[in-house]
Amino acid sequence: MDEDAGSMTRIFKAGAGAVVTKSIGLKPREGYPNPTIIELECGILNAMGLPNPGIDNFKDEIAELKKSKIPVIGSIFGSKSDEFSKLAKNMEEYGADAIELNMSCPHAKGYGLEIGSDPKLVKEITSTVKKTVKIPVFVKISPNLINISEIAKAAEKGKADSIVAINTIKAMKIDLELKTPVLANKVGGYSGDAIKPIGVRCVYEIADNVNIPIIGVGGIHTGKDAIEYFMAGATAVQIGSALYYRGAKVFKKICNEIENWMKYHNVKNISEIIGAAHK
Amino acid sequence: MNFPKITTITETKNEAKNTKTIKFNFPGKIDPGQFFMIWIPNVDEIPMSVSFIDEKIKGVTFRKIGDATNALFNLKKGDKIGIRGPYGKGFKLNGKNILFVGGGTGISTITPAIEEAIKNKFSSNVILGVKTKNELFFEERIKKLGTNLFICTDDGSKGYKGFATKLAEEFINKNYYNSVITCGPEIMMKKLFDIFKRNDFQASLERYMKCGFGLCGQCCVGEGLRVCKEGPVFNRAKLKKIKDFGIYKRDASGRKIKL
Incomplete structure (x- = not known):
């Protein structure tokens, strides 16, 4: 539900504090043929292939969102630092409140994870974008790495304002009858319930290694899930797949659940529990 | 579960120029106006409204307009396709x-x-x-x-x-x-x-x-x-x-x- 201004407005009205756009590139891109999304036992598997209308066509969507004063985090993807900086500049001009650099899409050749696994590139791209725009820059990183802390540190060195972790996990589903992978791209990214422990572990590790805020994402369905991420070191969370499991009202529900948990445990301010698991 | 279930085409029928019906095993309820996601393996997966509703057999009717419908058009009785659904809200017959x-x-x-x-x-x-x-x-x-x-x-x-x-x-x-x-x-x-x-x-x-x-x-x-x-x-x-x-x-x- 990050396709256009209309869908993001609905999500905002449903209780989200801000919306992250789909990842936008320089040119329109159709993405992969279907099947691009399927449901598995414990999560959602997708390989969209970064479909997007291109930065020029996205101007109107941001303008529409800003009419309603909705905080917008513009997600962008590119293959080189100058591409990222052009996209970031446009996003800022259009009115985005922050930029998220997608350096973690696990299934698009030449983009995402292929860039985000190289600490030098992560640092270079982050610092180039930082020099281009005034709005905060977040770096979304992948769990499909053995050096996740190193990548997070590289983003911090590039002056990133925040780390977003995690993106989906590389995965595959084979149909037994047809003996073929179900997704058209064969490999996709897994999200939802199953990846929460992985996300929590990544956030915990990153928190041990950087001093910038972390936005936790991956398998958050309930207030307790969010609190687990807070305890691991996240100061905010993103919600995706839970929209399917609990409907558009998921944002309000999670906020209420967090408040109830805090009341029950006599926590006055959320900052009391951020990073609480690091002892 | 939103996962394509493999089923066999039980019947195909030419309905008009470039227009065909395929029927397949799909027991269960579906309302007129609801749709399936139809997976043509190795080609694409596309939404199609139900056009035939029997207890065990359902059907869709379509015109050749692109890669997916062309491929589906060429499938025969006995071929396998994947079906997800039914999805969405159908028609509500209110008036007399x-x-x-x-x-x-x-x-x-x-x-x-x-x-x-x-x-x-x-x-x-x-x-x-x-x-x-x-x-x-x-x-x-x-x-x-x-x-x-x-x-x-x-x-x-x-x-x-x-x-x-x-x-x-x-x-x-x-x-x-x-x-x-x-x-x-x-x-x-x-x-x-x-x-x-x-x-x-x-x-x-x-x-x-x-x-x-x-x-x-x-x-x-x-x-x-x-x-x-x-x-x-x-x-x-x-x-x-x-x-x-x-x-x-x-x-x-x-x-x-x-x-």
């Missing part, structure tokens, strides 16, 4: 006097609704509009139901010469209908929406889809109304709020395309 208007392949979507109306002993008039007579299908099937059927062709090769909306306007001015139920080109449906002012107007919209289960947002219209979830059938109250209705749709990349 219903005008059905089907345009082009939209005929396939409204026909099961006509069958249900007849089963419920509702009086119904049916207008089918196609460009030319060899694109017409389901004529016999609908006639057999005992409903009043009127055919329109753009070129006058059969029935009334002109757009279905023109004939529908005459009917609406002359007769009393509780409801209008329609599926076809969106411009046609928008025109009907403007002509028929009563509340119970229901149109089935079509948009490029990916997940089919309300997560990805690809098919959103208006303020985040998902064609796959809140639609594909929308009533007047919803359609009123959809600024893009009859004006534009989005391609796979999300770019706006004029209708």
Whole structure:
């Protein structure tokens, strides 16, 4: 539900504090043929292939969102630092409140994870974008790495304002009858319930290694899930797949659940529990 | 579970020029107007409204227009396809006097609704509009139901010469209908929406889809109304709020395309 201004407005009205756009590139891109999304036992598997209308066509969507004063985090993807900086500049001009650099899409050749696994590139791209725009820059990183802390540190060195972790996990589903992978791209990214422990572990590790805020994402369905991420070191969370499991009202529900948990445990301010698991 | 279930094609039938029905095993309930995601392995997966509803067998009827429909067109009895669904909200038959208007392949979507109306002993008039007579299908099937059927062709090769909306306007001015139920080109449906002012107007919209289960947002219209979830059938109250209705749709990349 990050396709256009209309869908993001609905999500905002449903209780989200801000919306992250789909990842936008320089040119329109159709993405992969279907099947691009399927449901598995414990999560959602997708390989969209970064479909997007291109930065020029996205101007109107941001303008529409800003009419309603909705905080917008513009997600962008590119293959080189100058591409990222052009996209970031446009996003800022259009009115985005922050930029998220997608350096973690696990299934698009030449983009995402292929860039985000190289600490030098992560640092270079982050610092180039930082020099281009005034709005905060977040770096979304992948769990499909053995050096996740190193990548997070590289983003911090590039002056990133925040780390977003995690993106989906590389995965595959084979149909037994047809003996073929179900997704058209064969490999996709897994999200939802199953990846929460992985996300929590990544956030915990990153928190041990950087001093910038972390936005936790991956398998958050309930207030307790969010609190687990807070305890691991996240100061905010993103919600995706839970929209399917609990409907558009998921944002309000999670906020209420967090408040109830805090009341029950006599926590006055959320900052009391951020990073609480690091002892 | 939103995962394609592999099933076997039990029957295929040519219905009109470049238009075919395929039937497959799919036990279970489905409402007229609801749709399946049909996976043609190694090609694509596309949404299609149900056109035949039997207890164990369901069918879809489509025209060859792109890679996916071309591939599906060439499949034979015994071939395997994947099915997910049924998805979305179908037609609700409220009124006792219903005008059905089907345009082009939209005929396939409204026909099961006509069958249900007849089963419920509702009086119904049916207008089918196609460009030319060899694109017409389901004529016999609908006639057999005992409903009043009127055919329109753009070129006058059969029935009334002109757009279905023109004939529908005459009917609406002359007769009393509780409801209008329609599926076809969106411009046609928008025109009907403007002509028929009563509340119970229901149109089935079509948009490029990916997940089919309300997560990805690809098919959103208006303020985040998902064609796959809140639609594909929308009533007047919803359609009123959809600024893009009859004006534009989005391609796979999300770019706006004029209708």
